[in-house]
Amino acid sequence: MTATISSRTRGIVLRALALTVLALAATFLLDSYRNYQLAVVAAVFCATAGLTLLVGLTGQLSLGHAVLMACGGYGYALAAGFAVEVDLSGMLRFALGIVGAVVVAGAVGGLLGLAGARLRGPYLAGLTLALVIALPAFTSQVPGLGGDQGRNVPFEPVPDWLAPVLFSTEQWHAWIAILVAAVAVTPLAVLRSGRAGLRMRAVHGDEVAARLAGISPGRVKSHAFVAGALSAGLGGAVLAIVTQNVSPGGYDLAFSLLLLVAVVVGGLGSIGGAAVGSVLVVLLPWLIDTLTTSVGLPADVEQRLSGNLVVLVFGALLILVTVVWPGGLSHAFAGRLGSLSARLRRRSDQHVPQSLTER
């Protein structure tokens, strides 16, 4: 058993490494704006990967994942701001910022996890929902968070030793985002495929049975929450670096729900699905916006559609996907690719979760 787990872990790490290199290389093919979008995709991917584990594997419905991202963003902003005050720069400032992000997001995630171990289904959803709604009030009341205006984040310029290789700041930020996402998501993938993943599935399947098998559901649930929170916090830190700002407006209820839509459309419990979902969340609004402007609608119609059409399309997509491919887009693709790869590999360990929410 140990041998298979460690070989499995090695496989995941190698694949993550390969994907990271591939993504870093891809930044050379993209222009600045695409690189910016790629960085945002990577940041959102950090959050959706944690969320898909939380909802898909342990069945804990979090409507407030944006708050955990915001925690990471504020943690980064505060720690990096402190670093500037004590004259740190470069890697040290970045490292301190990331530590800040991880600490704040981990602490909030830990508290939420403790609550999550005691609350079921709709009650946990209600709690996390309340957090998102309370975020603007919280940031405006607590001094040092900058109210609605938010906090500015020190700019991360391209380091000198990389300047001859990279062609823009956006590309450098995309690199940061890809590397942080790799560090954030790979452990989740390892968790998911190892014993922890089994325990999570067991708890989701039947808590009493899990308990009889010697698994403590409360511990498994709260650990899953912390893991998801750390990853989301790193995503928030990346977003803060890329946009040089963190404000409550960027982490509102709509964004939080969009994250959930992303993991459901992508496929609950699947990290590949979370990646697909994060691409959709970032690119779909932009695609729709580009489309509506290129059609040449009257200005007032265009203004009315802006923002609203995206919500409509996401809603329609959610309904379509859950009706046609209940397992999400990743499983739909996996079905096609699966038969192909099975021929090459003669094995398939794809598992489609049958029930998607906590019973």
Place this chain on the structure above:
Amino acid sequence: MRTTHSTPRTLVRTVVAATGAVAVGLGLSACGGADEATPGVSEDTVTVGTHQPLTGPAAAGYSSISAATSAYFDYVNANGGVHGRTIEYLVKDDGYNPANTQTVVRELVQQDDVFAVLNGLGTPTHSSVLDFLNQNEVPDLFVSSGSTAWNDPESYPYTFGFNADYLVEGSALAQYASDEHPGEKVCMLGQDDDYGETLRAGAEIVLGADGLGAYETYETSNQDVTAQIGALQAAGCEVVMLATVNGFSALAVGTAAQMGFMPTWMASSAGGDYPTLVGFLGEDVAPQLLQGFVSVNYLPFSPDSEWVELFRQINEEYNDGASFDGNTVFGMGVGYAFTEALAKAGEDPTREALVEVLESGELVGNGIVPLTYSAENHAGYDAAGITLVDGGVQDFVGSTYRLEGETVTAVEPEQVALEGDGIPVE
């Protein structure tokens, strides 16, 4: 990353693909930089962009600004444009949310290749793209906010403010209060951010560090100021300065009237536009509630000004006769100043030439005093004129104050005259 396993073969393939991509990428990046054309300038067009709150909480007060600027550019284009080029104005909606501003401004610069960003609105929103615009050396002209952050030529050489900043406005209002209402207790209601803090700092230049009798703050997310107004009333304030946006100026005046509290109101220009306030308070009661309402302005706003007459015509013809208020004058004033800068930047404008024109101090604008840009100073207006509402008409009273360093002096207004048909030529 599904839980499938890499076989050595797929891994090899991945690595080969990655190496190939890196090689192609390096090749591409080496070719970059060959493009010498100025972004946003073609044979017959100049494209500029802006971020504005067309939706969201600030839309009600400010969405008409960009429409007015567009209307002025349409007027210029209909009269032959500038050096044979028409001006295209791309307006992007950011909903007054810094997170959206980030995205739309990148879109403007990197996808739409704008020549310059013009009149981006809001302190929190524009702050979030300040570094980005300057790193990319995009001229960032006439920021639509009175924050003092835009005047920092060393850190932000491409950014230029426009509004008389809140220090100028705060000191002008306080000077007027001590000149015209000597011995009265002056207080302030401020927005709980830089806006309120800076206007307060401006007032305290004149009144002294503890010169304000009371200072109350509000949050834009809470539409109730009863507690704050009650505190000001209890403190016995006779003059209340407002560092508020239009909606909250109206809310403060209305709430105070309900409580029987009638101080002299003195609002910053961002929250003191009479036609907009009438829209909030209603035409039946507004003239009474706002009788004696003091505010500041630095753009021509007298009903009998020739500029106002011209702008009214343009508004009728190119803006579908939208309601004419301070935002309209502001939007068109911005359009005029940009057209002037573009005309002076020469036949083949470059971004450097545009910035040079502004730093040379040649730019005049159309305000009640000339614009004051120089290499060391990127703030637009350093003086503000006091306006007063009397019998439902808001007009200048003649008092104009200039802030130089820490001293406020009364100056004579030098309204820039309208020449020709209101389209600047070199």
